[in-house]
Amino acid sequence: MIQIAVLGYGTVGSGVVEVLNTNKDTIAKKAGEEIQVKYVLDLRDFPGDPIQEKVVHDFEIIVNDPTIRVVAEVMGGVEPAYTFTKRALLAGKSVCTSNKELVARHGAELLKIAKENHVNYLFEASCGGGIPIIRPLNSSLTGDQIDEITGILNGTTNYILTKMIQEGSEFDEALKEAQEKGYAERNPEADVEGHDACRKIAILSSLAFGKQVNFEDVYTEGITKISASDIKYAKAMDDSIKLLASSKRVGDDVYAMVSPVLVGKEDPLFSVNGVFNAIFVHGNMLGDAMFYGSGAGKLPTASAVVGDIVDEAKSGSRNVMASWSEEKLDLSDIKTSRKKFFVRVYGELEKELEKIEAIFGPVEPIVLEELAGEFGFVTEEMTEAEFEEKERKYGTLISRIRIRNL
């Protein structure tokens, strides 16, 4: 029997207990022995909940109990999770986590400590909820040089954008609906400004490229400025708009960014709708691959944490994670990265086209009858810096959205 402790009895923590209870027998079979929750650490008490008899308020009880082999850290946030994780690893206990903030900030260090102590720091649940992506990157796609990882990594923003596309609603309405349905938090900033996706792509990039990618270095733009009119153009072009978190190797450069992007019908990410997430990977031998599933939610995320616990049980505490170096990966300035842009401007096509083509070069214009006094166009491929320069020359744009180049 393997005894574990769960740190935090919130959404994910209670999910971990539920998954372990519901699938007790199949899990025991796969792990080779029964997995039992001995402690749940929480500041609160849960009178009436069968979990109450396992609740402790003091981490010392857990870290000093030699029968605890695995700790599931599902509290979120950097502290006290960081201190608890470090102490558990140093005490020879493996840690499985869903905590993206902590992995993004201290992943390299915690992986190193785990390795030195012959235990594991596992974080499948930190990116893409229930979608297996960390382990495939770590142990399946090892014959490949990974050239690109591009994901829809945030379910809240994907739900909002899907609603805007399906119902023609404005951002504010769609956000409100997401909040009412519990898909967005009351303070939605971390999601809608792209910070959540940014942390996740930093983790995936660190793992894929083998060096620390600091999330502060990742250019991040949220979806708050996307309007119902932008969506109308996207639909007219048979495209969709997705918040993509992406890192890409181009020659000697590695670019990483989070931003709303126009995605074409042929793209496997096109039909990833609602709260679903997906991660597209390009390997130099494998070609294109994509992993799709529930990116968040109590049970899918808990399922990923439990998958890590089972893996740890099977591994017999042999270190299984590839680590990435604490050395910082120097991301290239996205101003030098190349793509096409979709642009909306005021005025009439006939009057403005000459000026536009003089500045932007040949463009593909799009005029929508329902949107008078403006039109849109798609530029040729250029660097972000070139685009900014042209924008300065032209003057005020209504909006501009990047276009994904597959």
Next chain:
Amino acid sequence: MIQIAVLGYGTVGSGVVEVLNTNKDTIAKKAGEEIQVKYVLDLRDFPGDPIQEKVVHDFEIIVNDPTIRVVAEVMGGVEPAYTFTKRALLAGKSVCTSNKELVARHGAELLKIAKENHVNYLFEASCGGGIPIIRPLNSSLTGDQIDEITGILNGTTNYILTKMIQEGSEFDEALKEAQEKGYAERNPEADVEGHDACRKIAILSSLAFGKQVNFEDVYTEGITKISASDIKYAKAMDDSIKLLASSKRVGDDVYAMVSPVLVGKEDPLFSVNGVFNAIFVHGNMLGDAMFYGSGAGKLPTASAVVGDIVDEAKSGSRNVMASWSEEKLDLSDIKTSRKKFFVRVYGELEKELEKIEAIFGPVEPIVLEELAGEFGFVTEEMTEAEFEEKERKYGTLISRIRIRNL
């Protein structure tokens, strides 16, 4: 340094050598040591190819060389691959393979022999080419009870069906084009009759359900009877037709089958086109997940074999695969499985509808102007046996296609 032997220098075998050469440095980093091909077993010689100096014609050299730790069996077919694999495992060498026939037929036994000899039998490349699916089933989705695996597991048939949908062509034309492009073999039977997909779903089902699923027990229907007119109806219903290989737990029953199926727009499998493969998995905690990528081809398949070799190098020959029991899983007769059917009949809707509804119950009719003298309809959900009984009562149908119930 880890020395390996490659059995068979065909498409996949030469791909394995190419992947190991091209990504030599990143692979060495991930494996923890360099991986070197010491022998290539083939009946042929390859004068002028740098591989020639490693070519041997006698398996005894490989099995008796204690420096060989891993054997990549990429010859295909049951014999001599079965004998070679068994002897390699008994000699304490791990075996990585792309050989679906062998895994489907003798997987349980070979996994058992591997376990007894403290080595591994790894077969990521046997299903879905480069798509990581075996390892996620084996070590990621372990917190879940898997209720369904449904895959587009054969690139040739998916290419043919995609062509038929995009170009309105008949099966024979699309097959000819696939053969000209090298996507279909001169004798296409194994692909178009569903036998290839059948072996793959047998492997995936055995792994997911933990007992031997014999491929002979899987109901299998190919795509040769799908016509351009069937496709016209599918398009009119906004559906696609895919060859799905599926196994599903329904209460105490497990059903497995391979057959062409109408797939709706909301289904993540809908937009899997061309030679791409995808595997949809439903777990009782995870919900829906899907894995998408190149299901075949030299380099993607070789990339999966090399991923297994790297995993083996990292595992230090500790047994990492969950095995399935040699005990046979009793599949339920698909005659008791429930679904809706799309049916085409001769005649005019007005004249036939009464008779049809008297037999089939309420239906949704579809009339296409371009197809005179016939019409189609969608039935309510019923068992396969009920449908057959109704068909007998009604008389000759033009065609019937199953409809996927998500």
